[in-house]
Amino acid sequence: MGHKNNPFKNDDLENQINEEASVEETAEEIKADCEQSAKADAKAAAEGTSNASNQAKTKYDGLQKKFDALNNQYLRLAADFDNYRKRQEHEREELLKFGTENALKKMIEVLDNFERGKKALESVEDCLKVKESFDLVHKQTIESLKKLGLEEIEAEGKEFDPNLHDAVMQTPSGEYPEHTVINELQKGYKMGDKVLRPALVNVATSQD
Numbered sequence: 001m002g003h004k005n006n007p008f009k010n011d012d013l014e015n016q017i018n019e020e021a022s023v024e025e026t027a028e029e030i031k032a033d034c035e036q037s038a039k040a041d042a043k044a045a046a047e048g049t050s051n052a053s054n055q056a057k058t059k060y061d062g063l064q065k066k067f068d069a070l071n072n073q074y075l076r077l078a079a080d081f082d083n084y085r086k087r088q089e090h091e092r093e094e095l096l097k098f099g100t101e102n103a104l105k106k107m108i109e110v111l112d113n114f115e116r117g118k119k120a121l122e123s124v125e126d127c128l129k130v131k132e133s134f135d136l137v138h139k140q141t142i143e144s145l146k147k148l149g150l151e152e153i154e155a156e157g158k159e160f161d162p163n164l165h166d167a168v169m170q171t172p173s174g175e176y177p178e179h180t181v182i183n184e185l186q187k188g189y190k191m192g193d194k195v196l197r198p199a200l201v202n203v204a205t206s207q208d
Contacts, residue, residue, distance in 0.1 A: 106144040113137045153188035155181045155199040164188060164195060169202035176204035 117133040153164050160167060160179045168185060176182055181201045188199030 149191045153199045155184040160203045165201045166198040167203045170205045172207045173204040180204045
């Protein structure tokens with residue numbers, strides 16, 4: 001028996017329903033894909049943020065370690081320098097104390113001779129003996145000071161040197177070259193290269 005068309009069946013409506021169902025199914029698939037993609041993106045972003053945070057923390061920890069190491073090194077250097085400064089101060093004080101002690105010991109010997117000379121002169125009327133005693137003490141004083149490093153500054157007949165001489169007088173002269181020390185008014189002294197007291201001098205100037 002041959003197939004007969006159903007007069008109640010609407011092919012166009014059925015096709016439309018099937019088409020709508022297919023579209024709805026496709027939309028659901030797209031929606032599911034979008035949700036899955038969004039979840040994946042969110043997870044990747046979270047992992048990226050976590051990685052960035054971990055990297056930042058690692059970098060911070062490294063910088064903190066470097067800072068701590070430098071700070072500890074600075075503190076050690078500061079402590080070492082403070083100890084060095086205190087040691088230097090102590091050594092300088094000891095040197096000054098030793099220098100003063102040594103100088104006093106030298107001068108005590110001179111003082112002893114002054115005391116002996118004073119007693120000897122109590123019964124002496126001869127001026128020559130007084131002069132000899134004075135010259136002896138003077139000589140010993142000079143020798144003791146030389147042992148401590150004292151040096152006389154040469155002046156008379158030398159060319160004027162402002163580092164060693166103090167010109168308190170100037171005299172026009174044809175006998176001496178210009179800027180020559182004519183005579184010494186007060187002795188000058190030095191210790192090594194350090195001038196303790198410049199010599200007071202009279203300096204020759206041109207007669208013109």
